[in-house]
Amino acid sequence: MLGPLLTAVGALDAAGHMALDEAVLLGSPPDALILRIYEWEGEACTFGFSQTYADVKAVCKKGIEPVRRATGGGIVFHDGDVTFSLVFPWDRTCAPETIYKNIHRGIHCALKAHGTASGLWSPREKPEGVSAACFSRSEKADLVGVDGRKILGGALRKKWAKGLYQGSLRVQVPHEVIIDGISYEFGRPSLGLRPEWLEEGRRLGARYRSAQWNERR
């Protein structure tokens, strides 16, 4: 039982969202399935755990301070995307590709039901290297639109037996589509947050705003 929950988080900046995701990942029970659909304070930019700050800063819009994610992947410009995160049990040996496939297949089904066609990207050949910007290239199991352009990408972090997925969908859809998409593969997620996770998120926010975190490489 998750106990009393709060759902109203309100709009946050990038550091606030990254911190809250980590707080949920660290604080939730091992079997919890928790979906958060972000509300943004304004345009934002996040980048992958291993990326170099200077490289990201160079391509970010003036006035927007990029924030390093705990998850992998590339640069994401949050300028009208639907951003969401899922904390889920990752208790068995399971390749990231399988997790991407499961989440993205669910969103694909929900988008289809909503009247938006998409497909899981399955390249004939493995692309070379790593793409710096998330949406500049599709990776296996990303969702692409009918024109072949990537519309959903995600990034993962595994901590013990739990996983954090952070996704960015470049199609405007009602939140129910995301909820339905996750429900297809994982069952109905919880949308509520405990007060102590919000408190921990506020505490962790200082780290995600710090140069020590964002400019660590």
Added chain:
Amino acid sequence: MLDPKKLKYLKSHEWLDMNGDAGTVGISDHAQKEITDVVFIEPPKVGRQVKQGEACCVVESVKAAFDIYAPVSGEIVAVNADAVKDPALVNTEAFGKGWLFKLKASSPGEASKLMDHAAYEEFLKAEAAHGSH
């Protein structure tokens, strides 16, 4: 290359090679296959004190970052600069040149709590039988 049968293992798929109080840590061949191409390693700082089970290193494959845990408590005494420079070593030589860090164990006996190779193999079989997401 180390003999996988002589190593100890965690459920999170790290291996430990213990010689007295000197431990070498990496991830198993099974783990490297699951996480696919390793593109980045954030090693622990040399001199850092870690407790058994503490997250102290990060390995990133394409779009997924994984915490790596200390199999025993102790002090980090070396990190694998070659693997940091060429993370693919974790994929090509998980039990050899792809090691991640070395530590001086403060309680070497903690290693006895870890799985031996046979137990790890059984653990993997049980996981496979349990299915995947």
